[in-house]
Amino acid sequence: MSKQGYHHGNLRQALVEAALRLIEEKGPTGFTLSEAAKSAGVTPAAVYRHFEGREALIEEGARQGYAIFADLMEHAWADGKPSALAAFGAVGRAYLAFARRYPGHYMAMFESGISPNRVPALAPLAERAHAVMERATAALTAHLPADRRPLPAMVAAHIWAMSHGVVELYARGEPGARAPFPPDDLLETGIGVYLRGLGIIDADR
Incomplete structure (x- = not known):
């Protein structure tokens, strides 16, 4: 510039x-x-x-990143179309896509030590992204009996952590340098194992 x-x-x-x-x-x-x-x-x-200083500059980068991130998550969810399961997978892939396409924003958001909990401008944007995952989880588990239905917030938090872990361990830096499998495949397989373990999807899917 x-x-x-x-x-x-x-x-x-x-x-x-x-x-x-x-x-x-x-x-x-x-x-x-x-x-x-x-x-x-x-x-x-x-x-x-x-x-006011460098931290304020980084906070603005994080704020813009959260706005982009939330938009991508909402676009990926697409109101659960064509199916809740397909849309759920798309949301997970959107996490990886964001980290790849916007690495500076991603690092400002998640690696700078800046927390949405203490920066008012970040909180609603971060919550919007989290809300997408919770809506996706609620739709995906709606068919389960109430006494077997896991809390959407818990499942969303687990998937979020899994996505973040794949990004940090295997999707950063030179592609394929740290993982025996593509990050997208690792995440999709991991989500599948998790959802089957909870009985959210059938074992043969």
Whole structure:
């Protein structure tokens, strides 16, 4: 990003994009505010017109990431079409797709130490993404008798943790360098084993 962004009145977003590139290259704590300013083509003093400091800059990157993430999750769920099971799988794959396509945002969201619980701007966006998984789980378990139906929030949390684990262990860095199987296959198989174990889907599916 050059100084052209500043001349067009887009300095704030230019700084966010510069920070996201640096986060992707060096990690959330591996860059300075001066480096972000230099990458955006402005002086460090100009940053303070828009952000109080580096953490505020990272928070904005995380906020934008959560908004994109929630949109992707909702698009993947697609109101449970063509079936609750197919849509549920699509939601899991959307998690991996987001981490691959938006690594800077992903790292700002999940690896910077910034928590939606203490940043008011992040909380509703993070909750929107979580709500998609809970709706998907509720739809997928609706056919079970009430006394055998697991809590949607619990199942959603387990699937979320599984998706996050696959991303962190096997979907980051050089493809195939750390896993004997494609991350998408690992996640799909793991979700299948989990859902069958709970009796949510039949053993032969």
